Amino acid sequence: MNKKIYKGYELIEAIANKKIKDYTRIIPHYPNNDCTVEYFEYSNGFIHDDKHSNDVNVCIFLNNDRTFEILEDNTEEIEELKYNVHGDFASIPDNEELMQKINELVKAVNKMMKEGKE
Secondary structure, three states: OOOEEHHHHHHHHHHHHHOOOOEEEEEEEEOOOOOOOOOEEEOOEEEEOOOOOOOOOHHOOOOOEEEEEEEOOOOOOOOOOOOOOOEEEOOOOOOOOHHHHHHHHHHHHHHHHHHHOO
């Protein structure tokens, strides 16, 4: 995961320039910790509060004392485990069944990640 910190106007500009993807969580940082919202979510052109009950008033982005943290998913596909030249699993010798189970999990996670990005 990559983190990016924006001032409010920078975040609005990033949204306008389509640098923020749908379903991105935005974590507000207020200087006095006076925010009752844990996070915002940007999707379909709107920024919602953490309960999706309200659209967020744009005024909160105009105060330069506030910053907003974006968590970006930059996770690449997970590689499957490989055998070494002797036919053994690199870190757990002679445990083919365990390696097959781990690789099944890796394939399932990769499939879920790919489906989530589409």
